Each structure stands twice: as structure tokens, then as C-alpha cells.
């Protein structure tokens with residue numbers, strides 16, 4: 001099939017948001033183009049074959065219901081196969097193209113595992129807890145470095161939740177006893193554009209109880225060096241790791257001590 005690597009030219013990888021925006025644009029542009037051609041051609045034929053009273057009934061070669069136009073290679077058959085062929089080319093190209101991008105969105109860029117960070121995400125009524133590879137846990141705010149692939153391993157402590165961030169175009173089930181995976185990456189350009197610290201809203205996308213609408217969280221992306229400094233300071237101090245308090249929807253993000 002299509003090697004996702006070809007999608008990673010230029011910068012090392014593409015954010016999911018970029019991929020989805022591109023798919024949206026391609027389908028919108030193509031849909032507009034095809035729609036314009038079809039409607040224009042239809043209107044042209046309505047005009048061309050209008051009843052102007054000059055054509056006798058015998059001349060008119062009306063289509064017969066239930067019969068394909070024969071034509072024996074004549075104009076009708078040609079038009080039929082031309083339109084069928086063009087449609088097939090467009091549809092098959094779109095399927096191959098979209099499927100290649102889908103594979104990329106699901107698997108993510110191949111970064112050779114170096115520097116990938118896997119974070120355990122646990123949903124609970126009503127909030128999100130994050131556990132880093134060094135055991136540090138954070139609640140309410142996920143702090144990650146820019147230019148790095150972040151793998152999320154998502155589960156739930158109690159009922160069904162759904163972890164998602166619209167801005168990052170990620171969304172994944174959080175189901176007790178099960179683990180689902182997704183990834184994201186934010187470029188340092190995006191972090192720079194947001195003033196040195198990029199933030200993205202996280203919400204629960206599965207109705208999970210009366211506190212569902214309060215089940216918000218935040219992803220904060222820091223420049224790599226700042227993040228490393230912060231991460232080194234986390235050690236095994238899990239001061240904010242007390243995730244037992246039920247009903248505490250939004251927790252104040254523990255400040256980034258850089």
C-alpha cells in the first residue's frame with residue numbers, strides 16, 4: 001500500500017490536524033469542481049435539447065427505460081463509458097489517497113522510537129489523570145515537549161469516557177479494562193506562534209454522568225529544553241498525584257516551575 005513515509009517529507013512529520021485539514025480541502029475542492037461541471041453540463045443539455053418546436057418526433061431517439069444505450073460505439077456509448085471511466089478514476093484515486101492518509105493518522109510517523117514519550121491517560125468521574133514514564137502523575141494538565149511524538153495509552157477507572165482534543169484532532173475511547181492508543185505531536189513553530197507555550201483544550205466526548213460537561217483538561221506544549229527541565233524536576237515527587245478526590249472536575253493546573 002502507500003508508505004506513510006512519503007507523507008513525512010519536509011519537516012519530519014505532519015500533525016493530524018494538518019492531515020485532516022488537507023483531506024477536507026481536497027474533498028471540498030474536488031466536490032466543488034465535479035459539482036460545477038455536472039450542474040453546468042446538465043444545464044447546457046437542458047438548453048441544447050429544449051423543445052423549440054423545430055424537431056420532428058421521428059428524428060428523436062428517445063432513451064428506453066430498462067435498456068442500455070447501444071450505439072455500437074456510437075456517441076451514446078462513448079459518453080456512457082467516458083463518464084463511467086472518469087468517475088471510477090476519481091473515486092479510486094480518492095480511496096487510495098484517503099486510505100494512505102488514514103494509515104498515517106492511525107500509526108503516526110515512524111520516529112524510530114527515539115524520544116517517543118508514552119503517557120498513560122486515565123479517565124475518571126470527572127477528570128483526567130496522566131502518568132509519565134518516570135512514574136510522575138499529573139492531574140488536569142498534560143505537559144509535553146514540542147517536536148516530539150507523544151503516544152497516549154488511554155483507559156478509564158470507572159465508566160466509559162472518551163478522551164479528545166478538537167484542536168489537535170485526536171479522540172479516543174477511554175474504557176475500563178481496555179486500552180486504546182492515539183498519538184499527537186505539536187511543532188515548535190506552533191508553540192512559538194502561541195507565544196512560547198501552546199495550550200489545547202481536552203474534553204470528555206462520552207456522556208459519563210452529571211459531571212461530564214465539567215470533565216475538561218488541558219494539554220500544554222513547551223519548548224523541548226523547558227520541558228526537559230520541568231520533567232527532570234518531577235522525579236518521583238507526585239505531589240499532585242492524589243487523584244482520589246471524587247467530583248473534582250477541573251483542577252487548577254499545577255504551575256510549571258521552570
Ligand SMILES: [Cu+2]
Pocket residue numbers: 123160161162204205206207208212215
Ligand atoms: Cu467522561
